[in-house]
Amino acid sequence: MNRREALARVAWIMGGAVVGANLFLEGCTRKATKHVEGLFEPEMVDFLGDVADTILPPTSSPGAKEAGVGAFIPVMVKDCYTANEQKTFVDGLGKLEDAADEKFGRKFQELNATERTELLAAIDKEAKDYQKSKTAEDPDHYFHLFKQLTLLGFFTSELGATKALRYVQIPGRYDGDYPYKKGDKAWAT
Numbered sequence: 001m002n003r004r005e006a007l008a009r010v011a012w013i014m015g016g017a018v019v020g021a022n023l024f025l026e027g028c029t030r031k032a033t034k035h036v037e038g039l040f041e042p043e044m045v046d047f048l049g050d051v052a053d054t055i056l057p058p059t060s061s062p063g064a065k066e067a068g069v070g071a072f073i074p075v076m077v078k079d080c081y082t083a084n085e086q087k088t089f090v091d092g093l094g095k096l097e098d099a100a101d102e103k104f105g106r107k108f109q110e111l112n113a114t115e116r117t118e119l120l121a122a123i124d125k126e127a128k129d130y131q132k133s134k135t136a137e138d139p140d141h142y143f144h145l146f147k148q149l150t151l152l153g154f155f156t157s158e159l160g161a162t163k164a165l166r167y168v169q170i171p172g173r174y175d176g177d178y179p180y181k182k183g184d185k186a187w188a189t
Contacts, residue, residue, distance in 0.1 A: 002064070036086050039074035050109055050148040054116040061164040064154045072153035073146075092142020100121060101155055120187045 038044055049070025056064040064070075077089050099122075100108040104115055111119065120143075127141035134140075154160040161167055166185045 008130045036074065036078045036090060039090070045070045047093075047109060050116075051120070051146065052153070054113070054120050055147060055150045056154050057113070064150050067154050067157040067159040069150055069153035069157070072157070073149045076149055076153070081145075085145065088139045088142050089145050092146070095142065096123065097146065112182060 039048070047070070049065035049068075052064035052069040052073070053066075056069075058066060077086055081089065083162075096119075097108055100106060100111060100119055103119060103122075104111055108116065108119070123143045124147070127143040130141040131144055156164065166184065
């Protein structure tokens with residue numbers, strides 16, 4: 001997915017279908033499993049930031065890592081995911097590292113930007129195929145969860161809302177017929 005596609009989906013994301021509708025109904029009250037404790041280690045936060053930055057790299061606006069998505073993801077996984085979702089997510093990070101090692105013979109963080117993008121594109125295709133064929137009882141694909149958290153973390157961060165989206169601190173009147181020019185940023189307010 002490129003930056004334009006991500007921005008085009010912001011309205012949908014901000015509409016509440018990001019982490020799952022039941023998250024907003026149940027709130028962030030789930031207990032964390034022992035699986036997520038390692039997510040809070042500095043090297044894991046850096047790893048999560050690098051993966052997120054490959055999904056949303058810096059362009060004319062900052063990337064996901066600069067927006068602090070690497071630190072955002074562990075909090076959301078710990079506080080808002082069920083024990084099964086937490087396990088799926090953490091196990092998936094191991095699968096991501098295994099895929100990097102299998103394809104390139106190195107860890108994800110040792111790959112260059114082109115290799116990272118190639119790897120995540122292949123995993124994204126796998127995730128899309130899985131999501132299409134899964135039943136309601138099957139868990140989401142770990143990369144599907146990772147992308148949701150990356151987009152949520154980025155576009156709700158100060159940098160994402162003010163640099164990637166159009167932002168007016170105190171918006172004026174409602175104008176339902178505001179002129180749109182091709183290439184305009186989506187609104188954060």
